[in-house]
Amino acid sequence: MRPGCSSLSGHSRGCQEACSTSQPQLSCLKLLHRPTSRHEHTFTAAPIRRRRKLCLAARLEADKATTTSQREVSTIPRPKYGDTAVAHPPQHKEQEEILIELRDVHKSFGSKKILQGVNITIRRGEAVGIIGGSGTGKSTTLRLMAGLLAPDKGEIRIKGQTRHGLLADDPALAEQLKLGMVFQNGALFDSLSVGENVGFMLYEHTRMSPPRVQVRVAEALASVGLSGVERLLPSELSGGMRKRVALARAIVKEDLHEDDEQVIMYDEPTAGLDPVASTVVEDLMRSMHDSPDMYSNGSAPSARSGITSYIVVTHQHSTIRRAVDRLIFLHEGSVVWEGTVEEFDTCEVPIVRQFASGSLDGPIRYE
Ligand SMILES: Nc1ncnc2c1ncn2[C@@H]1O[C@H](COP(=O)(O)OP(=O)(O)OP(=O)(O)O)[C@@H](O)[C@H]1O
Numbered sequence: 001m002r003p004g005c006s007s008l009s010g011h012s013r014g015c016q017e018a019c020s021t022s023q024p025q026l027s028c029l030k031l032l033h034r035p036t037s038r039h040e041h042t043f044t045a046a047p048i049r050r051r052r053k054l055c056l057a058a059r060l061e062a063d064k065a066t067t068t069s070q071r072e073v074s075t076i077p078r079p080k081y082g083d084t085a086v087a088h089p090p091q092h093k094e095q096e097e098i099l100i101e102l103r104d105v106h107k108s109f110g111s112k113k114i115l116q117g118v119n120i121t122i123r124r125g126e127a128v129g130i131i132g133g134s135g136t137g138k139s140t141t142l143r144l145m146a147g148l149l150a151p152d153k154g155e156i157r158i159k160g161q162t163r164h165g166l167l168a169d170d171p172a173l174a175e176q177l178k179l180g181m182v183f184q185n186g187a188l189f190d191s192l193s194v195g196e197n198v199g200f201m202l203y204e205h206t207r208m209s210p211p212r213v214q215v216r217v218a219e220a221l222a223s224v225g226l227s228g229v230e231r232l233l234p235s236e237l238s239g240g241m242r243k244r245v246a247l248a249r250a251i252v253k254e255d256l257h258e259d260d261e262q263v264i265m266y267d268e269p270t271a272g273l274d275p276v277a278s279t280v281v282e283d284l285m286r287s288m289h290d291s292p293d294m295y296s297n298g299s300a301p302s303a304r305s306g307i308t309s310y311i312v313v314t315h316q317h318s319t320i321r322r323a324v325d326r327l328i329f330l331h332e333g334s335v336v337w338e339g340t341v342e343e344f345d346t347c348e349v350p351i352v353r354q355f356a357s358g359s360l361d362g363p364i365r366y367e
Pocket residue numbers: 021022109114132133134135136137138139140141
């Protein structure tokens with residue numbers, strides 16, 4: 001965990017950007033969704049909660065010293081699939097259907113221009129895939145959407161309102177649309193148990209009682225088919241199970257209100273998994289989104305996922321087929337193609353054909 005990124009000290013603007021660009025962590029993104037006042041409340045919670053926080057903080061410090069694994073963050077979204085109108089929204093959809101919009105977004109790292117005028121629209125109910133060659137800025141685009149990075153130029157609009165800077169710079173706007181992210185590698189806090197990993201944000205940044213958090217954690221784990229593993233350490237799980245724990249961490253939350261909406265962003269959620277484990281994760285992504293009641297044990301309505309839309313960066317064809325409806329193709333800093341998965345299979349655009357076939361001949365070049 002980076003200095004200054006501790007939940008006890010809160011997140012500075014610089015911290016968020018640094019965390020998001022190097023070692024994304026569980027605490028970062030979710031914290032962005034909490035108004036400052038709530039953080040302050042957290043720190044005045046009952047002594048038993050403080051003891052638990054201190055215990056977690058100490059263990060995380062030890063974790064920082066002993067692990068180099070990436071941290072993962074959780075958060076976000078809810079709409080319906082299998083509905084053609086939702087899956088392929090017509091051009092004339094009302095403006096209020098737009099949840100996230102990137103307008104002429106530019107982003108450079110030093111002298112390296114990564115994004116040079118990206119325009120993307122994410123609508124309510126969509127499952128969108130971002131594809132493209134390695135290093136074209138897909139993850140960067142995801143982090144810009146999530147508010148973990150700020151654009152150099154251009155505009156990011158959330159439900160029609162411009163977000164200035166990072167997500168944490170605009171807590172009121174952050175409350176309008178919850179954003180969650182699952183980073184690559186399913187990075188978990190190695191020194192914490194599975195239950196503590198999944199419940200981390202609720203323990204650290206809400207006033208929920210520990211027993212209530214445990215209920216939420218159990219529900220989230222049940223929703224990804226991992227009931228009863230709370231006491232295990234991440235090191236005792238397989239890679240696929242760790243990915244599913246990361247998903248559970250992304251979706252665990254406080255009680256939702258009826259009109260709460262969330263958007264979850266997945267960065268390479270099936271990378272490194274065998275085909276069957278990939279299918280499990282892809283179907284989970286889909287079902288958590290499709291189902292108004294997230295938890296498989298059919299618990300109370302307050303436990304529904306609230307996932308409105310999701311965006312997934314992937315190279316995996318299985319993920320494209322099973323978990324995505326619309327694709328966005330990034331190349332050399334901008335969107336060069338958009339279409340449905342069906343169109344992806346049939347269109348003759350050379351760059352799309354090259355990506356689909358894996359051919360060495362075409363516009364995508366590697367030095
Ligand atoms: N924080 C950063 N500082 C400097 N360069 C960065 C940073 N983040 C990303 N980059 C660079 O920006 C470019 C795009 O990175 P990004 O991770 O967005 O690409 P990608 O399309 O997701 O790649 P891949 O498919 O290989 O994961 C890369 O050249 C990367 O080195």
